[in-house]
Amino acid sequence: MSNYHIKHLEEYYQVYRKSVREPENFWEEVAEEHFMWRKRWDKVLSWDFKKPEIKWFEGAQLNITENCIDRHLRTKGDKTAIIFEPNNPDDAAEHITYQQLHDRVCQMANVLKDKGIKRGDRVCIYLPMIPELAISLLACARIGAIHSVVFAGFSAKALSSRINDSECKMVITSDGSYRGAKTIDLKGIVDEGLESCPTIENVLVVNRIGSDINMKEGRDIWLQPLLDAASTDCEPEIMNAEDPLFILYTSGSTGKPKGMVHTTAGYMVYTAYTFKNVFQYQDGDVYWCTADIGWITGHSYIVYGPLANGATTVMFEGVPHYPDFGRFWQIVEKHKVNQFYTAPTAIRALGKQNISFVDDRDLSSLKVLGSVGEPINEEAWHWYNDNIGKHKSPIVDTWWQTETGGVMITPIPFVTPTKPTYATLPFPGIQPALMDENGDVIKGNQVDGRLCIKFPWPSIARTIWGNHERYKDTYFSAYENMYFTGDGALRDEVGYYRITGRVDDVIIVSGHNLGTAPIEDAINEHPAVAESAIVGFPHDVKGNALYGYVTLKETGESRDQNNLRNEINQLITDRIGPIAKLDKIQFTDGLPKTRSGKIMRRILRKIASKDISNLGDTSTLLNPECVQDIIDESL
Numbered sequence: 269m270s271n272y273h274i275k276h277l278e279e280y281y282q283v284y285r286k287s288v289r290e291p292e293n294f295w296e297e298v299a300e301e302h303f304m305w306r307k308r309w310d311k312v313l314s315w316d317f318k319k320p321e322i323k324w325f326e327g328a329q330l331n332i333t334e335n336c337i338d339r340h341l342r343t344k345g346d347k348t349a350i351i352f353e354p355n356n357p358d359d360a361a362e363h364i365t366y367q368q369l370h371d372r373v374c375q376m377a378n379v380l381k382d383k384g385i386k387r388g389d390r391v392c393i394y395l396p397m398i399p400e401l402a403i404s405l406l407a408c409a410r411i412g413a414i415h416s417v418v419f420a421g422f423s424a425k426a427l428s429s430r431i432n433d434s435e436c437k438m439v440i441t442s443d444g445s446y447r448g449a450k451t452i453d454l455k456g457i458v459d460e461g462l463e464s465c466p467t468i469e470n471v472l473v474v475n476r477i478g479s480d481i482n483m484k485e486g487r488d489i490w491l492q493p494l495l496d497a498a499s500t501d502c503e504p505e506i507m508n509a510e511d512p513l514f515i516l517y518t519s520g521s522t523g524k525p526k527g528m529v530h531t532t533a534g535y536m537v538y539t540a541y542t543f544k545n546v547f548q549y550q551d552g553d554v555y556w557c558t559a560d561i562g563w564i565t566g567h568s569y570i571v572y573g574p575l576a577n578g579a580t581t582v583m584f585e586g587v588p589h590y591p592d593f594g595r596f597w598q599i600v601e602k603h604k605v606n607q608f609y610t611a612p613t614a615i616r617a618l619g620k621q622n623i624s625f626v627d628d629r630d631l632s633s634l635k636v637l638g639s640v641g642e643p644i645n646e647e648a649w650h651w652y653n654d655n656i657g658k659h660k661s662p663i664v665d666t667w668w669q670t671e672t673g674g675v676m677i678t679p680i681p682f683v684t685p686t687k688p689t690y691a692t693l694p695f696p697g698i699q700p701a702l703m704d705e706n707g708d709v710i711k712g713n714q715v716d717g718r719l720c721i722k723f724p725w726p727s728i729a730r731t732i733w734g735n736h737e738r739y740k741d742t743y744f745s746a747y748e749n750m751y752f753t754g755d756g757a758l759r760d761e762v763g764y765y766r767i768t769g770r771v772d773d774v775i776i777v778s779g780h781n782l783g784t785a786p787i788e789d790a791i792n793e794h795p796a797v798a799e800s801a802i803v804g805f806p807h808d809v810k811g812n813a814l815y816g817y818v819t820l821k822e823t824g825e826s827r828d829q830n831n832l833r834n835e836i837n838q839l840i841t842d843r844i845g846p847i848a849k850l851d852k853i854q855f856t857d858g859l860p861k862t863r864s865g866k867i868m869r870r871i872l873r874k875i876a877s878k879d880i881s882n883l884g885d886t887s888t889l890l891n892p893e894c895v896q897d898i899i900d901e902s903l
C-alpha cells in the first residue's frame with residue numbers, strides 16, 4: 269500500500285490509524301518510498317520526552333540537497349524548480365530549472381568552502397526574497413553547514429543577537445532590497461549589527477539594487493564574481509540523520525529568542541510528506557507560498573518540502589500592495605498558480621480592498637488555498653472561500669509552529685470536509701491531546717483544553733541552540749510525557765480541532781475561561797470592523813475584564829463611536845454570551861504587529877493595564893509608531 273498520497277477520507281482514517289498503532293512502520297514506509305539514502309537507518313525512532321531526546325532514522329546517511337535537487341535531474345532537469353517573481357511587475361520573472369538550481373547551488377557551496385566554511389559551521393543568511401536566498405540555504409545544506417536565516421526585516425540589534433547566540437562565521441546578505449516603492453539599506457543594517465559580532469569572518473554580498481555601499485576590507489566580498497569563477501559541481505557532504513540542518517529563531521513569551529534546531533532526515537521526510545498531501549500537489553502544478561523564507565513556513569513550504577517533491581515553487585520578492593492591492597491576484601493569473609498558501613493577516617488586508625482587484629483577474633488555475641500563522645476568523649475565511657476559492661478550491665487551515673517543523677493539524681484538500689475556523693484533523697503521525705488544568709488528558713469530544721502532542725513526529729525541533737534546559741522547560745515540563753504547544757484548542761463533536769489562540773491569551777473573566785480568538789471573530793463580523801485584538805485587564809469584581817482594540821475599515825463615512833461600541837457588544841453577546849462583553853473598546857488606526865503579522869497582545873495588555881513603564885523592546889515591530897498613538901488615545 270502506498271501511504272504517500274492520501275486521496276479519500278476512508279484512506280485518511282486508515283492511514284491515520286496505522287500511523288498511531290505502528291508509528292515506526294508507518295514512517296519507515298514513507299521514508300523508504302520516496303527518498304535517496306546513502307545509508308539506511310538502523311533504528312527508526314528512539315525517544316524520551318523526559319530528557320528530552322528524540323532521534324529519527326538513526327544510523328541513516330544522506331544529503332538533503334541530493335533529495336531536493338540531484339534526484340530529479342535525470343527526469344526533470346529542464347523542469348522549473350523556482351519561479352522568481354520580482355518586486356517590480358515590469359521586470360521579467362526568472363524560471364530556474366532543476367539543472368540550473370543544481371549548478372547554482374554547487375557554485376555557492378564551492379564559494380562557501382573556499383571561504384573556509386566547514387561542516388557544522390553556522391552561516392547567517394540575511395537576504396531579501398531573491399533566488400540567492402533559497403540557493404544559500406541549499407548550499408549550506410550541500411556542505412553540511414548549519415544555516416541560520418534571519419528575516420531581512422529585523423533590526424541590526426536583532427540580527428547581531430542571533431548571530432552571536434549561534435556564533436556564526438559568515439553572513440550572506442545583499443547591498444539592499446526592494447520593498448514595494450521603497451528600497452532598504454540591508455548592508456547598512458548588517459554593518460551596524462556586526463559592530464558587536466566577533467565571530468564573523470566574512471560577509472558575502474549580493475548586488476541586488478546596485479547601491480553604493482561600504483565594503484569592509486578583508487571582511488566583505490561581492491558574491492557574483494566568486495560564483496562566476498566557481499565550479500558547478502560540488503560533491504554533497506554525507507550527513508548523519510540527526511546532524512543539525514538549520515537553526516531558526518522564534519520569540520518566546522519571555523526572554524531572548526529561541527534558536528530552534530532542526531535536524532536532517534526527519535525534517536526532510538516530514539516536510540516532503542506533508543507538502544504532497546496538504547496541498548495535493550500533482551506533477552506540473554505551480555505552487556506559491558507567500559511567506560518569507562525568513563520564517564519556518566518559507567523554509568518548509570517554499571524550499572525543502574516543494575523541492576523534495578520536484579515541484580515548481582514561486583518566490584515573490586515584493587509586497588501584496590505594490591503596485592496596488594491586486595498584486596497577489598495578478599501573480600496567480602500570470603503564473604497560473606495552482607496552490608496558494610498565505611496568512612490570515614494578508615487575507616484580511618486584501619479583503620478590505622475594492623473587489624475589482626480580484627474580479628479583474630483570472631483565478632481559474634487555483635485548486636487549493638492555504639492559511640497559516642494564526643487563527644483565521646470566520647469573516648476572512650468566507651471572504652477567501654467566496655472570492656478567491658469561489659467555493660471550489662478547499663481552504664486548508666494549517667496549524668503548526670516553528671518548533672514542529674511541518675504542518676500538524678490540517679484538512680487534506682478534497683479529502684477532509686472543511687469547516688470555517690477549524691484546522692480539522694491531525695495529520696497522519698500526529699497524536700494531539702487536550703489537557704486540563706490538573707494535567708489530565710481530557711477525553712471525548714466537545715471539549716477544550718491545552719493542546720499537547722503525545723508522541724514524537726519526525727520534524728519536531730530537537731533542542732534550543734545552546735540551551736537544552738530551556739527547551740525542556742518550555743515544551744516538556746508543563747505536562748508529563750507531552751510536548752506542550754502553548755496553544756489552546758477545542759475539539760468539536762466530530763473530533764475536529766479549532767485552535768483558540770495562545771494559552772497566554774486566554775483570559776479568565778469571573779471564573780470563565782475565554783479565548784480571545786472567538787471574541788475577535790465575533791467583533792470582526794461587524795461590517796465596519798477591519799481587525800481587533802482582545803486583552804484582559806484587572807477588574808475589582810470579575811478578576812479580569814476585557815479590553816478591545818478595534819480598527820475600522822476605511823469607508824469614508826463617519827460613524828458614531830458609542831453606537832459602534834453597542835453594536836459590537838451586541839454581536840459578542842449574540843455569538844458568545846454576555847460574559848464575553850467588552851468593558852472597554854478603543855478605536856485605533858493600527859494594532860502593533862510582529863514582522864510576521866501577528867498582533868502583539870503583550871503590549872496591548874500592558875497598555876490596557878496602564879502599565880506602560882516597561883513595554884519591552886518594540887523596535888522589532890512592523891509598525892512601532894502605532895504604540896504611542898494607542899497610549900495617547902487611551903489616556
Ligand code: PRX
Pocket residue numbers: 518564565639640641642643644665666667668669670671691753754755767769770864
Ligand atoms: O498560536 C499558533 C499560531 O502560530 C503559532 C506558531 O507560530 P510560529 O512558530 O511563528 O509559526 C507560524 C507558522 C507555522 C502557533 O502556536 N498558528 C499557526 N498556525 C495557525 C495558528 N493558530 C491557529 N490556526 C493556525 N492555522
